[in-house]
Amino acid sequence: MLTDYSRIVVAYDHSDLSKKALKMAMNLAKLDNQIELLVFMVMQPARPIVYSYGYAFEAIQDSQREEVNAIRKEIEEEIQSLPNKTRSVVMEGNPGVMIVEFVKQNDADLVVMGSRGLSGLKELFLGSVSHYVVQKAPCPVFIVK
């Protein structure tokens, strides 16, 4: 049954639940070393820069890039401990849209992600990113809580 899930994407934002999602996905991958594991992170601007003329432009800060690179290095070390084929990818943009696009382009069979992320608001069960991905992904989505 697990070979149905031959390529797993973990959506990772460094929140506690995304760490749990990564652990869960690594445990799935350990069951069959034919499973490929892709960890995907989407960088968003930490703060918007607003210019005149009513247009708001956003920029990723260098410090944020460095922080994300450090996190990615940590993750690379962790996933490379598996005998499986693994990869980590960082992109910039809208997280939900980018995750769904990444899943489609890599022909993934399963997405593993947290119910909530960094914002941590508890009123709703799902955050906006997990809500979007559950609706738009072409494959099953494993929500960790």
Ligand SMILES: Nc1ncnc2c1ncn2[C@@H]1O[C@H](COP(=O)(O)OP(=O)(O)OP(=O)(O)O)[C@@H](O)[C@H]1O
């Ligand atoms: N930028 C991102 N890159 C990759 N995965 C992400 C990103 N943001 C969220 N995720 C994934 O989505 C899960 C749910 O996070 P989500 O952002 O939906 O909730 P939230 O941060 O609590 O709420 P919101 O962002 O809507 O205010 C995370 O645990 C993580 O797996």
Ligand SMILES: [Mg+2]
């Ligand atoms: Mg979020």
